[in-house]
Amino acid sequence: MSDLSPQSAGPFILVVDDEAGIRQLCCDVLRRSGFAVEAAADAAVALRRIEAGLSGQGAPVDLVLTDIKMKPVDGLRFLEALRDLSPGLRVVLMTGYPTMETAVRGMQLGARDYITKPFTPVELRALVKEALSGWRPSAPSAEGAPSGEVETLGGLVACSASMRGLLATIRRLAATEASVLITGESGTGKELVARAIHDLSRRASGAFVPVNCSALVDSLMESELFGHLKGAFTGASSRKAGLFQFADKGTLFLDEIGDLALSLQPKLLRVLQEGEIKPVGEVRSVPVDVRILAATHQDLEAGIGSGVFRQDLFYRLNVFHLRIPPLLERRDDILPIARTLLADLGQRMGRGGPMEVSQEGQRALVGHDWPGNVRELKNVLTRAATLASGEVLSEADLALGGGGRSLLASPGGYLYEGLTLDEVERRHILHHLEKFEGNRSHTARVLGINRTTLWKKLSRYGIEDDLDEPEEG
Ligand SMILES: Nc1ncnc2c1ncn2[C@@H]1O[C@H](COP(=O)(O)OP(=O)(O)OP(=O)(O)O)[C@@H](O)[C@H]1O
Ligand SMILES: [Mg+2]
Structure with a gap:
C-alpha cells in the first residue's frame, strides 16, 4: 500500500474533464498513488463540489486537475470562477492543445502548471506531486477538537492528530455509500472503525454483518456469502439465505479480505458491480x-x-482507503485509550471506580512499542487489573518487560546471547502466544506463518498442551 493515507490526512484531488475516459484514467492513476480522488464531468459540478468542501459538507478539495477545452463551460472560465470561489486553490491544467496562449492565460488565472495530452501515468504523478509540494493538512480546528483533547466516536478513543483526522474522515465517509478498505496492523481497531462508519450511516438501522474471510472454508464460502437453494449441493438440505441477504439495507464487513479465495473474487466483484447476488x-x-x-x-x-x-x-x-496507524506511531493515544479501558474494566470488575496507573506505569505504557497494538494494551491492562492488589497499577503490575519491536539489546548485552536458534524461536512463539492470550490465529499472523505451521512448531516444542484451544478473534 502507499504510505500516504490521503483519506485520513492527505490531499484530496478533484479531476474535471468532460471526457469519461480521461477522468477514469486520471482517477485510477492518482488513486493508485494513494491519493483521495473524485471526478466531475463539467465545471458546474466541480464548483458545487468545491463549495461543499469549503462549507464542510465534504472533504475539502486541495488540488483541481482540469481540462481546458470543455463543454458547456470551458476551462478558462472555470478558472475565473475558481479564482473567485477559492483564490488559493491549487490548479493544474490538462490540455490537448499545447498552444502557449492558452497555457499562459491559464497560469495568469492562477494555475500552477499544465500537462499536455496524451500523457503517461508517470508524468501525471510527477506533475501532481510537484503541484502539491509544501501541502499541509488544514488545521484540525475546523473539524476535530483542538490538539491534545480527547475525542470519541463509537468505541474509538482518539487524541493524536492522526486519529482525530481519522475520526473526521469516518464521519465524512459515513455520509457516503462508498466502499472503504480499512488497513492496519493487527489490533489497531479496524473492526471498530468499520462499526463506527456503519453506526453513523443511514444504514445504522440495518444490520452490520462481519464476515471473517479467512475463517471460512473456501468451498463453503460461496454459499455462506450468497446463500443456496435446497439441494444445490450434497448436504444442502434446505434453502439458506447468505450473509449478503442478512446485510440487506445494512453493511457487510469483509474482514481479512486478503484471504478471500481467488475463485470467489470474481463473484464478489460481480456483486459490487451489479448490486445483485446469485445464490448457489x-x-x-x-x-x-x-x-x-x-x-x-x-x-x-x-x-x-x-x-x-x-x-x-x-x-x-x-x-x-483508511489506514489506521500502529499505536507506536500515535503514542498520544496510549494513555487516553488506557483510561477508557480501565474505566470499563473497573465497572466490569465491580470496583468502586476506575483504576489508576502510577506515574512510572504511565511512562512505561507510553514507552512500550505495542506490536499487538490496542488489543495488546487491552490485554496488558486486563491482566494487570486482575492481578493487582491496590487501586493503582504500578510499573511492575503492568509487567511490560522490554517487549518492544527492536529491543534485542538488554542491559546485560545481547538478549539471546548463548541461546540456540530453536530456543529463540520457542521463546518468540511463547511470548506472542501469551500476548494474544493463546489466540493462534493472531500469533500466526504476527509471526508471518500460517496456523498449520504454527501448530507444527508448537508440537515440536512441546508447548501445545500448555494452552487452551484459542477462540477465534
Ligand atoms: N482507538 C481505540 N479506542 C479504544 N479501543 C480501541 C481503539 N482501537 C482499538 N480498540 C480496541 O482494541 C481491540 C482491537 O480492535 P479491533 O478488533 O477493531 O482491531 P483489528 O484491527 O480489527 O484487529 P485484527 O486485525 O487483529 O482483527 C478491540 O477490543 C477494540 O475495542
Ligand atoms: Mg479485526
Whole structure:
C-alpha cells in the first residue's frame, strides 16, 4: 500500500474533464498513488463540489486537475470562477492543445502548471506531486477538537492528530455509500472503525454483518456469502439465505479480505458491480442493497503482484482507503485509550471506580512499542487489573518487560546471547502466544506463518498442551 493515507490526512484531488475516459484514467492513476480522488464531468459540478468542501459538507478539495477545452463551460472560465470561489486553490491544467496562449492565460488565472495530452501515468504523478509540494493538512480546528483533547466516536478513543483526522474522515465517509478498505496492523481497531462508519450511516438501522474471510472454508464460502437453494449441493438440505441477504439495507464487513479465495473474487466483484447476488444453485440473480467495508492487515497490492488478489476487485473495494496507524506511531493515544479501558474494566470488575496507573506505569505504557497494538494494551491492562492488589497499577503490575519491536539489546548485552536458534524461536512463539492470550490465529499472523505451521512448531516444542484451544478473534 502507499504510505500516504490521503483519506485520513492527505490531499484530496478533484479531476474535471468532460471526457469519461480521461477522468477514469486520471482517477485510477492518482488513486493508485494513494491519493483521495473524485471526478466531475463539467465545471458546474466541480464548483458545487468545491463549495461543499469549503462549507464542510465534504472533504475539502486541495488540488483541481482540469481540462481546458470543455463543454458547456470551458476551462478558462472555470478558472475565473475558481479564482473567485477559492483564490488559493491549487490548479493544474490538462490540455490537448499545447498552444502557449492558452497555457499562459491559464497560469495568469492562477494555475500552477499544465500537462499536455496524451500523457503517461508517470508524468501525471510527477506533475501532481510537484503541484502539491509544501501541502499541509488544514488545521484540525475546523473539524476535530483542538490538539491534545480527547475525542470519541463509537468505541474509538482518539487524541493524536492522526486519529482525530481519522475520526473526521469516518464521519465524512459515513455520509457516503462508498466502499472503504480499512488497513492496519493487527489490533489497531479496524473492526471498530468499520462499526463506527456503519453506526453513523443511514444504514445504522440495518444490520452490520462481519464476515471473517479467512475463517471460512473456501468451498463453503460461496454459499455462506450468497446463500443456496435446497439441494444445490450434497448436504444442502434446505434453502439458506447468505450473509449478503442478512446485510440487506445494512453493511457487510469483509474482514481479512486478503484471504478471500481467488475463485470467489470474481463473484464478489460481480456483486459490487451489479448490486445483485446469485445464490448457489439459483439461475436468476437477486438484487441486494448492501454497503461493503473491507479490512486487511496485508499488503493487497503485493497480493496483486503475486497473483493472489485481483486488481479489479481491489479497485472496487479501495474506493476509499483508511489506514489506521500502529499505536507506536500515535503514542498520544496510549494513555487516553488506557483510561477508557480501565474505566470499563473497573465497572466490569465491580470496583468502586476506575483504576489508576502510577506515574512510572504511565511512562512505561507510553514507552512500550505495542506490536499487538490496542488489543495488546487491552490485554496488558486486563491482566494487570486482575492481578493487582491496590487501586493503582504500578510499573511492575503492568509487567511490560522490554517487549518492544527492536529491543534485542538488554542491559546485560545481547538478549539471546548463548541461546540456540530453536530456543529463540520457542521463546518468540511463547511470548506472542501469551500476548494474544493463546489466540493462534493472531500469533500466526504476527509471526508471518500460517496456523498449520504454527501448530507444527508448537508440537515440536512441546508447548501445545500448555494452552487452551484459542477462540477465534
Ligand atoms: N482507538 C481505540 N479506542 C479504544 N479501543 C480501541 C481503539 N482501537 C482499538 N480498540 C480496541 O482494541 C481491540 C482491537 O480492535 P479491533 O478488533 O477493531 O482491531 P483489528 O484491527 O480489527 O484487529 P485484527 O486485525 O487483529 O482483527 C478491540 O477490543 C477494540 O475495542
Ligand atoms: Mg479485526
